[in-house]
Amino acid sequence: MTKARNILWPTAARARRSRGFTLIELMMTITVGAIMMAIAIPSMRTFLQNQRIASTASTLMYALSYARSEAVKENNPTTLGVGGIEVCPSLNGTTCDNAGNWSDGWVVLTPNPNIVGPLQVLGSLPPGVTVTQNAALPAIIFQGNGMLPAGQVAGLGVPYVQFKICDTRVGPYARDVELNATGHVQASPQVGQDVAGNPLNCP
Numbered sequence: 001m002t003k004a005r006n007i008l009w010p011t012a013a014r015a016r017r018s019r020g021f022t023l024i025e026l027m028m029t030i031t032v033g034a035i036m037m038a039i040a041i042p043s044m045r046t047f048l049q050n051q052r053i054a055s056t057a058s059t060l061m062y063a064l065s066y067a068r069s070e071a072v073k074e075n076n077p078t079t080l081g082v083g084g085i086e087v088c089p090s091l092n093g094t095t096c097d098n099a100g101n102w103s104d105g106w107v108v109l110t111p112n113p114n115i116v117g118p119l120q121v122l123g124s125l126p127p128g129v130t131v132t133q134n135a136a137l138p139a140i141i142f143q144g145n146g147m148l149p150a151g152q153v154a155g156l157g158v159p160y161v162q163f164k165i166c167d168t169r170v171g172p173y174a175r176d177v178e179l180n181a182t183g184h185v186q187a188s189p190q191v192g193q194d195v196a197g198n199p200l201n202c203p
Helices: 002-017 023-074
Strands: 085-089 106-109 120-122 130-133 140-142 160-166 175-180 185-187
Touching (some): 023 106, 023 120, 023 175, 023 185
Antiparallel strands (some): 085 106, 085 140, 106 120, 130 160
16 A cells, blocks of 8 residues: 555655646736737837838839830830830839839830730839829830930939938938939938938938
């Protein structure tokens, strides 16, 4: 009988020692978790906002570079800029929107009759992200030599077309994509600044 008690006693002791969290321990765990969430959620929100702006800037830069490359490849004759590869804002994903609202998305179009539909389409931008231009150009047109038509950037006050990608946090978090008359596309390496290093001001 004594032997049986010696066998069962350690099992009962382990059961008593493994009874789980006390109420105080549980409340402390919940409190620590709440503090960590309060710290992590704003950081995650900022990270996602930064990613949306950066992704939009990269997508726009790629669309412009791609359109220029296709224009050189197709080498279509142009008359006063008509006939080249176009990058333009679009509401329906198939044609240009003359209102020039780039925040609705954009398309890359070719005049090549053997190609049906746009070469590339980007739909509406992420919520809160806007794209504005320093000129009311209904389209960016690339000629067969990769350049913009003569006069397309004339009268802007600067020798380039500028796109500013912003969100509700405005200038310090904005991105900049620029396009000069030769068709060269570049983006600012520094958040909140243009290519020349000047602070960006969002609308």
